[in-house]
Amino acid sequence: MNWLLDVFSAIAVAGGAFFYLAGTVGLLRFPDAYTRLHALAKADNLGLALIVLGLLPQVGSVLAGLKLVLIWLLVLLSGAAVSQLIARAARRRERQP
Amino acid sequence: MAEYLLSMSAFVLLMVALGLVRVARGPGYADRMMAAQLLGSGAIGVLLLFGAATGETAVVDVALTLALLAAFASIAFVQYVPTLDSTPPDAEPGPANTPGEGRP
Amino acid sequence: MTAVVSVGIVLLLVVLGLWTVVARAAFLAIAGFVAYGLLLALVWVRLAGVDVALTEAAIGGGLTGALLIGAASRLRGTEARCEAERCAPATRGLALLLSALVSIGLMVCVLLLPDPPPTLAPEVAQAMPATAVGNPITSVLLAFRALDTLLEAIVLVIALIGVWSMSPDKAWGGRPGSPQAVDPNGTLAYFARLLPPIGLVIGVYVFWAGADHPGGKFQGATMLAAMWMLMQMAGLADAPPVGHRGWRAAIAAGPLAFIAVGLLGVFTAGGFLAYPEGWAKPLIVVVEVALMPTLVLVLGLLLAGPAAREAHR
Numbered sequence: 325m326n327w328l329l330d331v332f333s334a335i336a337v338a339g340g341a342f343f344y345l346a347g348t349v350g351l352l353r354f355p356d357a358y359t360r361l362h363a364l365a366k367a368d369n370l371g372l373a374l375i376v377l378g379l380l381p382q383v384g385s386v387l388a389g390l391k392l393v394l395i396w397l398l399v400l401l402s403g404a405a406v407s408q409l410i411a412r413a414a415r416r417r418e419r420q421p
Numbered sequence: 422m423a424e425y426l427l428s429m430s431a432f433v434l435l436m437v438a439l440g441l442v443r444v445a446r447g448p449g450y451a452d453r454m455m456a457a458q459l460l461g462s463g464a465i466g467v468l469l470l471f472g473a474a475t476g477e478t479a480v481v482d483v484a485l486t487l488a489l490l491a492a493f494a495s496i497a498f499v500q501y502v503p504t505l506d507s508t509p510p511d512a513e514p515g516p517a518n519t520p521g522e523g524r525p
Numbered sequence: 526m527t528a529v530v531s532v533g534i535v536l537l538l539v540v541l542g543l544w545t546v547v548a549r550a551a552f553l554a555i556a557g558f559v560a561y562g563l564l565l566a567l568v569w570v571r572l573a574g575v576d577v578a579l580t581e582a583a584i585g586g587g588l589t590g591a592l593l594i595g596a597a598s599r600l601r602g603t604e605a606r607c608e609a610e611r612c613a614p615a616t617r618g619l620a621l622l623l624s625a626l627v628s629i630g631l632m633v634c635v636l637l638l639p640d641p642p643p644t645l646a647p648e649v650a651q652a653m654p655a656t657a658v659g660n661p662i663t664s665v666l667l668a669f670r671a672l673d674t675l676l677e678a679i680v681l682v683i684a685l686i687g688v689w690s691m692s693p694d695k696a697w698g699g700r701p702g703s704p705q706a707v708d709p710n711g712t713l714a715y716f717a718r719l720l721p722p723i724g725l726v727i728g729v730y731v732f733w734a735g736a737d738h739p740g741g742k743f744q745g746a747t748m749l750a751a752m753w754m755l756m757q758m759a760g761l762a763d764a765p766p767v768g769h770r771g772w773r774a775a776i777a778a779g780p781l782a783f784i785a786v787g788l789l790g791v792f793t794a795g796g797f798l799a800y801p802e803g804w805a806k807p808l809i810v811v812v813e814v815a816l817m818p819t820l821v822l823v824l825g826l827l828l829a830g831p832a833a834r835e836a837h838r
Contacts, residue, residue, distance in 0.1 A: 330422055337425075337470070341432050344466065348436040351443045351459070357451035360443065364455055367436075368462045375429075375466050379473050382422075391481050392469065395488045398723070399462050402492030405716035406458055409499040412712075414451035417502065427526040431533060434567075438537050444556065445544060456556045457590065460563045467567060471530070479575045479739040482731060483566060486582045486748065489724055493751050494559045494590030496713065500758060501552065501594045 329381040336378030343371035357414045361407050368403040372396055423474040430470035437463030454498045461491030531571055538564050549608050551597040559590040575739040576662045579731070583747035591754060592828055657806040659737030666741070667809045671798045675787065678780045678816055681823045685776070689767050691831040698768025698836035701829040707760035717759030724752035732817060742813045746820035753825045767832040772822065779819025783812050 343366055350363025376396045380389050437460060444456040465484045472480030541564065545557035562585025569578035597604075649661055649669065656668040666674050692699075707713055732745030756762040765772045786808055787798040794801040800808050 333422070334425060337429050340466070341429050341436075344433050344436045344463070348440045351440050351455070357447075357449055360447075360452065360455065364440075364459055367459070371433075372462055372466055375433075375469060379469055382473050384478070388478060388481065391485060395465060395469070395481070395484050398485075398488040399465060399491065401716070401719065402488070402495075403458065403462065405712050406492045406495040406499075408712040409496065410451050410454050410458075413454070413499050413502045414449065417450060424526055427530060431526065431530045434530065434533050434537070438533070441537075441541070441560065444560075450552070453553060453556045456560050457563075457586075460560045461586065464563050464567055468570060471567075471570060477573075477575065480570055480578075482734070482739060483570060483575060483578045483582050485727060486579055486731065486744065487563070487566065487586055489720075489727055489748060490583060490587035490751055492716070492720075493587040493755065496716075496755070496758060497591040497594040498552075498556070501598055 333378040333381050336374050340371045340374030340376075340378060343367060343374060347371060358411055361411055365403055365407055368399055372399055423476075426470045426474035430467045430474065433463060433466045433470065437467070450498075450502050454495060454502075457494040457498065458491065461487055465491070527571075534564060534567055534571065538568065551600065551604060551607075555590065555593045555597060558593065559585070562586060562589055576660075576741065576744075579739055579741075579744045580747070583744050583751070587751045588747060588754075588824065588828060591751075595828065595830060655805065656800075656809070658809060660735060660739065660741075662739070663735050663741055663809075667812060668800065668805060671783075671787075671812075675780065675783045675798070678783065678819065681820070681827075682776060682780060685823050685826055688827055688831055692767065692833070696832045696835055698766060699832040699834040700766045700836075701764045701826070701832050701834075702757070703833060707758075709760065713759045714761060717755050717761050721752040721756055724748055724755075728752070732813070735813075736810075742817050742820060746817055747824060749817075749821045750824035750828070753821065754828050757825075757829065764826070764829040766836055767826075768836055776819055776822050776826075779816040782815035786812055 347363050347365075347367025350366065351360050354360045354363055373396055376392045379392060383389050383392065440459045440463070441456065444453055444459070447453060447455075465487050468480055468484040468487070472478065472484070538561065541557055541561045545554050545561060548554045548557060562581060565585060566578045566582040569575070569581055600607075646661075649665060652669070653661060653664050656664045658664045658668070728745040728748035730745075731740040731748065732742050733740075735741030735745070753762065757764055789808075790799040790801070791797050
């Protein structure tokens with residue numbers, strides 16, 4: 325049973341690392357600031373989510389697992405708000421002569 | 422398992438390092454402002470993997486602190502950029518706030 | 526594999542440090558510096574200093590960026606002239622030589638440390654059960670070297686007085702900063718309504734966990750101060766007026782309570798800041814609870830800056 329959980333963790337963490345890779349590739353290759361923000365959000369949301377999901381079987385207690393999920397929710401919330409603010413700031417700079 | 426998690430954390434760190442290239446090169450303020458956001462979530466991923474690999478449970482608290490405060494530096498940056506012109510920081514970039522633009 | 530991670534972090538740090546120094550615009554240098562601070566938190570975790578990593582994450586990740594941005598926006602007028610300055614090559618050569626000498630000196634000192642390095646850790650481990658506190662850092666900060674912590678708190682208050690003394694005469698006693706024109710229905714206001722309650726719970730948790738696990742009053746206070754600053758930046762709260770007696774009393778209350786506990790020690794345990802037998806843990810809790818509001822107020826007001834608006838009657 326333990327090795328099954330370990331395999332699940334390994335696959336989920338690998339998936340998370342893949343989304344970080346996808347986010348970084350997007351950040352480096354997309355043409356403008358808005359699309360890059362979109363790529364960055366993928367690393368935040370999906371990458372961290374899969375890593376947290378993969379680490380959940382490895383932690384010792386329910387409280388520690390809840391802490392991991394709370395970390396992910398906080399990153400989700402602040403990522404969403406900050407992406408909006410950065411995109412608006414970029415849009416406003418664009419409209420300046 | 423611990424070795425595997427450590428190598429994954431090294432991989433995520435490498436991704437963050439590559440992302441910083443865009444921050445250094447990127448034309449415009451928005452690309453630079455993504456620095457705090459990218460490093461924040463990348464560092465949180467690295468810390469969580471590292472904590473699980475070494476078995477040190479207190480590292481999760483460091484990740485929690487970073488998760489809470491990651492947005493803070495980005496918001497301070499966003500407040501700064503509009504001081505270079507006169508519109509308030511959170512205003513919609515719509516017709517009411519940008520002068521002289523013909524819109525359908 | 527841990528060596529690979531360490532070397533990777535060190536290389537990234539060196540490159541980021543160089544970029545921060547070389548960048549000419551203040552904004553770029555600040556972005557680099559905030560990134561550098563976040564990476565330093567990783568370094569501290571690698572060096573097994575989780576308490577220091579917590580403090581670095583809280584201050585370097587949050588407050589330092591906001592503080593430097595505030596400073597940069599005040600220096601906006603001189604930035605064009607600064608970017609146009611060019612030093613003579615001789616000056617640059619001398620600066621490079623001096624930096625290299627200092628770095629080499631530090632490296633030599635670290636590499637030539639006696640092995641095992643001189644440390645008081647065994648003595649601390651032996652004496653810790655008397656303080657009934659599980660985290661050795663907390664026991665050192667609040668029991669063995671409590672005088673240092675008291676003086677640090679007082680230094681913070683003096684720094685705040687220094688910042689306040691920079692107000693223009695006609696604004697003395699007024700509120701810091703200009704009123705923010707922020708859309709009350711926008712993203713920032715929504716975020717500032719949602720995050721502070723969560724931040725309050727996490728800040729108090731980190732403060733309380735400091736007794737037995739990494740944490741403590743400074744990290745918790747930094748988080749609470751950051752939440753307060755967020756509310757101010759979003760226009761949901763306004764900075765308190767500098768001349769108001771109630772706020773000043775709240776700031777002074779922390780160090781005064783600490784000094785009172787110290788004087789209590791003179792009469793009951795034979796020395797300033799000595800704790801009587803069996804009373805160590807309750808007194809430590811009292812001191813921490815008393816210092817927490819002071820730290821939150823001082824950190825928040827340091828970020829808000831000197832008074833800028835005229836005081837109302």
